[in-house]
Amino acid sequence: MKKLSKEEQAPLPSLEVWEDDVLERYPEPAKGKAAFRTYDKATDNPIREFYRLNHTYQTYDNVLAKKAKYLKFEQMEMPWWSAMEYLNTLIDDSDPDTSLDQLQHLLQTAEAIRADGHPDWFVLTGFIHDLGKVLCLFGEPQWNVVGDSFPVGCQFSDKIVFPEFFDENPDSKDERFNTRLGVYTENCGLDHVHMSWGHDEYMYHLTKDYLPEEALYMIRYHSFYSQHRENAYDHLLNAHDHEMFKWVDKFNPYDLYSKSPKAPVLSELKPYYEELIAKYLPPTVKF
Numbered sequence: 025m026k027k028l029s030k031e032e033q034a035p036l037p038s039l040e041v042w043e044d045d046v047l048e049r050y051p052e053p054a055k056g057k058a059a060f061r062t063y064d065k066a067t068d069n070p071i072r073e074f075y076r077l078n079h080t081y082q083t084y085d086n087v088l089a090k091k092a093k094y095l096k097f098e099q100m101e102m103p104w105w106s107a108m109e110y111l112n113t114l115i116d117d118s119d120p121d122t123s124l125d126q127l128q129h130l131l132q133t134a135e136a137i138r139a140d141g142h143p144d145w146f147v148l149t150g151f152i153h154d155l156g157k158v159l160c161l162f163g164e165p166q167w168n169v170v171g172d173s174f175p176v177g178c179q180f181s182d183k184i185v186f187p188e189f190f191d192e193n194p195d196s197k198d199e200r201f202n203t204r205l206g207v208y209t210e211n212c213g214l215d216h217v218h219m220s221w222g223h224d225e226y227m228y229h230l231t232k233d234y235l236p237e238e239a240l241y242m243i244r245y246h247s248f249y250s251q252h253r254e255n256a257y258d259h260l261l262n263a264h265d266h267e268m269f270k271w272v273d274k275f276n277p278y279d280l281y282s283k284s285p286k287a288p289v290l291s292e293l294k295p296y297y298e299e300l301i302a303k304y305l306p307p308t309v310k311f
């Protein structure tokens with residue numbers, strides 16, 4: 025691929041802009057008004073541009089190339105807590121006063137899960153689910169880190185936001201990839217399906233040997249909105265995936281709707297979370 029310009033590397037003023045957009049698309053049921061946002065060309069320019077780039081460049085080959093690069097885990101190694109602090113060096117330059125830093129989002133998600141009395145591995149999942157965003161710190165463009173995730177290697181669903189931008193994706197003209205099943209077979213199971221590259225898939229591989237399967241589904245598919253909200257890929261899921269997606273559904277509201285007016289204090293909660301990390305995860309994480 026050609027060298028990316030600064031605008032192609034980071035079309036969004038911050039990663040949070042994508043998450044705010046998801047929240048507008050899928051508002052909290054109790055508070056929700058219009059479920060469908062009408063996109064306004066002028067004001068939604070960064071979001072549109074982000075999805076244009078995401079949908080153009082997330083190809084089957086891109087996914088294989090990123091897996092070959094990052095699943096060797098040769099970037100760096102550090103204790104888990106240091107990794108969480110490292111993620112927090114990803115500063116949003118747009119609006120430092122109102123934007124939540126990365127750790128606050130993770131802490132609020134985890135604390136909301138804990139307050140509802142869920143098992144401790146579920147709390148831990150909330151706390152680390154977005155750590156894969158360190159990909160940005162390794163120089164990956166935003167569209168290779170965040171955004172709704174979707175299968176590559178088969179037809180792109182029109183239930184994915186801004187489906188028209190897939191016209192620019194070379195895979196949509198490639199006969200191997202542009203049919204309903206593409207390289208897959210009916211109900212083959214998501215474990216056989218390559219998802220678009222991003223923080224979800226990366227984080228799954230970083231944790232797959234340590235967390236319960238329910239947690240791994242939450243991590244791996246938390247941005248797969250076209251499936252967990254619209255069931256657009258039922259033809260690829262098997263019965264076990266459907267069973268496990270109940271956990272993805274359970275997790276999603278905590279990710280989207282846990283912004284709390286009173287920010288939890290990281291220093292007070294650090295001992296609890298360090299203990300939780302030590303219970304389930306090895307001493308260091310190898311990125």
Ligand SMILES: [Fe+2]
Binds near residue numbers: 154223246247
């Ligand atoms: Fe995420």
Ligand SMILES: [Fe+2]
Binds near residue numbers: 129153154279
């Ligand atoms: Fe999140």
